[in-house]
Structure formats: structure tokens, C-alpha cells
Amino acid sequence: MIAFVVGVVPAVLVGQWIAGRALEPVDRMITEVREITDGRSLHRRLVVPMERDELGRLAATLNQMMTRLERSFAALRRFTADASHELKTPLTVVRAGVERAITRPDLPQETLASLEETLQEVNRMTELLEALLTLARADEGRADLHKEAVDIREIIEEAGETGELLAEHAGVAIEIHLPPEPVVVPVDRSRIRQLALNLIENAVKYTPRGGQVSVELGSHDGRVVFSVADTGIGIAPGDLPHVFDRFWRADSARTRTSERAGTGLGLAICKWIAEAHGGTIEVQSRPGRGTTFTVGLPRSEH
Structure with missing residues (x-):
């Protein structure tokens, strides 16, 4: 029995080691494919092994497929930009x-x-085309940011004032909390204002009459953080992963019946603006309790 154990255990360990070494190239390939297929790295290619074995042929085939995908996506982006x-x-x-x-x-x-x-619909179509152009330029790396050192309190306050007009019309209370000291950050003023206003407009739109929207600016872990929270009916857990997807729209039951549908691109643009500044945007929501969008921005250039 002892001899059997002594013989089998080393054999199993050696077998595991050999299998692990054999599967290492496969694991590396899986990791590379995951990184490439995030939608932004289609220009990258897998390293093709010198040996023309099965893995080499698989890597070459995947590279050919990604070349075709890259060309297709580029053509689609050009069409979107040109048509818009x-x-x-x-x-x-x-x-x-x-x-x-x-x-x-x-x-x-x-x-x-x-x-x-008719004028309302024309304005909506114009808004949609502007959003499509913005995202198409961003995809092609042509949406330049014009950064300058700005007290971001001014931007949040401007967006908040517009939000107050919308909130008053909708019967929603809005509160804006800003720190007493300047919060100077290198940002594109117009883009950050667009981001803040989009989030505030969304919060007002999805908050029932008598509800409340809260806008807050602060800092956390060395980053500037501002959040927009509402007391609306919230977003279903299954929908949360999709809120930043292009053309995604919430269930119509979340909006007031008098509200016209949005373009489905506003939050996608918010995500691009935040990430283009080296920042992040996150969403938390509980059905029946409300939704909070939180944006984090670096205090200085990377």
C-alpha cells in the first residue's frame, strides 16, 4: 500500500505540472483575447508562436477575425459620423x-x-445627431478635450441652476451641497458641465413629483467626487450593468408620463467624458429607494 502511494503521488504531481505547463500558452491567449475584445483594443493582435502547431494556427485565425472586426467597426463609425x-x-x-x-x-x-x-421632434433628432457625432469622434480619438484649471464648484453650480428650473417645473426639490473652499481641477469646462447637467436632468426626469434630487461635491482618496442622487423608483438590478450602454433606455414606467423619451446616449456620453478625464463613473440603485451616480476625477494630470 505504501509503495502504491509513494508511486502514485509523484506521478500525479508530475502530471499536474506537465498539464499546467502545456496549458500556459492557452491561458495567456485567453487573457489576451479578453483584453482585446473590450471594444477599444481591436487594433491589437495575438502573438503567433513560432511553432505552426494548433495554437499557432488558432492565434493566426483569431488575428484574421479581429482584423475583419476592426475594419467593420471602423466602417460603422465612419458611417455614423458621416450620416450624422x-x-x-x-x-x-x-x-x-x-x-x-x-x-x-x-x-x-x-x-x-x-x-x-414637430419642432419638439426636430430638436430631439438634432440632440440625437449631436450625441452620435460626439461618440463617433470619441471612438476615433478626435474628440479633443480643452483642459484648464477650473474651480469645479462653478461648473456644478451652473448645472445646478439649470437643474433647479427643471426641478421646479417637475415638482421636484433639488439641493446642491458645495464645499466652502475652491476645488481646482484640470478639466474641459464644457464637457464636465455637460456631464453634470446630464446626470441632474436624468435625476429630475426619473423622480416623481414631490421627490428630491441631491447634488454633492467633495473629495475621497485624493480624488474630486461629485454625486447626483434621487428618490425615484430606482433601477432594476438586471438593468444596472446596461445603464451606460448606447441606446439603452430605462423602462418607460420609471419616467413621468409627460416626459418625452431621451436619446439613450446621455449616460454613454457621461461615461466617455469621465473616462477621458482619467476618472470614473458608477451607479448604485435600489428599487423603490432611488439612484445615485458618482463621478470621481483626478486632481491633477497623470
Whole structure:
């Protein structure tokens, strides 16, 4: 019995060691593929082993597939950018015509209502095209940031003032908490304002009348942190992983019936703005309790 154990245990250990060594290239390949398929690294390729064995052929095949994917995604981004750009001019012409028609004093009420509804949809389409252009430029690395040292309290306060107007109209209370001392951060003022305003608008939109939105600026672990919290009905746990996906929209039951649907791109743009500044954006939500978006930004350039 002892001889059997003495003989088997080393054999098992040696077998495990050999299997581990044999599977190391496979593990490395799996890790590389995961890193490449994050959607932003399709330009990278797997290292093809010198030996033209099964692993070498697999790596070469995967590289060919990723080349085709990279070309397809590049073509899709170009189409999105070109189509959005080409549609801007016709929409501008349509909007100008509708705005001019609305000013006529002899319009029947029914016609006026139809024109106003048309203008709303034209504005929504314009907003969608601007968002598509922003994301297309970001994907191609052409969405430059114009950073400057800014007291970010000013940006949050500006966005908060706009949010207060929206909140008042929606019957929602809004509170803004800013620190007494300046919070100077190198950021693109217009982009950070866009991010803050998007989050505040979302919070107001998804908070029922009588609810509350809280905007807070502070710091944590050497980073500037600002959060937007609401007392809305929250987001279902199954939806949380998708809130930053493009064209994702919450269940219509979360919004007030009077609210028009958004473009489904606002939070995707927020995520891009935060990450382009070397920051992060996170969401926490509990159904029936509300939702909190938290943005963290570095205090200095990396």
C-alpha cells in the first residue's frame, strides 16, 4: 500500500505540472483575447508562436477575425459620423422653417399644436445627431478635450441652476451641497458641465413629483467626487450593468408620463467624458429607494 502511494503521488504531481505547463500558452491567449475584445483594443493582435502547431494556427485565425472586426467597426463609425454630419443641415433647415411658421398670427390652434410637436421632434433628432457625432469622434480619438484649471464648484453650480428650473417645473426639490473652499481641477469646462447637467436632468426626469434630487461635491482618496442622487423608483438590478450602454433606455414606467423619451446616449456620453478625464463613473440603485451616480476625477494630470 505504501509503495502504491509513494508511486502514485509523484506521478500525479508530475502530471499536474506537465498539464499546467502545456496549458500556459492557452491561458495567456485567453487573457489576451479578453483584453482585446473590450471594444477599444481591436487594433491589437495575438502573438503567433513560432511553432505552426494548433495554437499557432488558432492565434493566426483569431488575428484574421479581429482584423475583419476592426475594419467593420471602423466602417460603422465612419458611417455614423458621416450620416450624422450630413443630416445636420437638412434638420437645421426644417427647424428654421417650422420656427418661422409658428410665428404666424393666423394659424389655427390645431395647426399650431402640430407644428410645436414637430419642432419638439426636430430638436430631439438634432440632440440625437449631436450625441452620435460626439461618440463617433470619441471612438476615433478626435474628440479633443480643452483642459484648464477650473474651480469645479462653478461648473456644478451652473448645472445646478439649470437643474433647479427643471426641478421646479417637475415638482421636484433639488439641493446642491458645495464645499466652502475652491476645488481646482484640470478639466474641459464644457464637457464636465455637460456631464453634470446630464446626470441632474436624468435625476429630475426619473423622480416623481414631490421627490428630491441631491447634488454633492467633495473629495475621497485624493480624488474630486461629485454625486447626483434621487428618490425615484430606482433601477432594476438586471438593468444596472446596461445603464451606460448606447441606446439603452430605462423602462418607460420609471419616467413621468409627460416626459418625452431621451436619446439613450446621455449616460454613454457621461461615461466617455469621465473616462477621458482619467476618472470614473458608477451607479448604485435600489428599487423603490432611488439612484445615485458618482463621478470621481483626478486632481491633477497623470
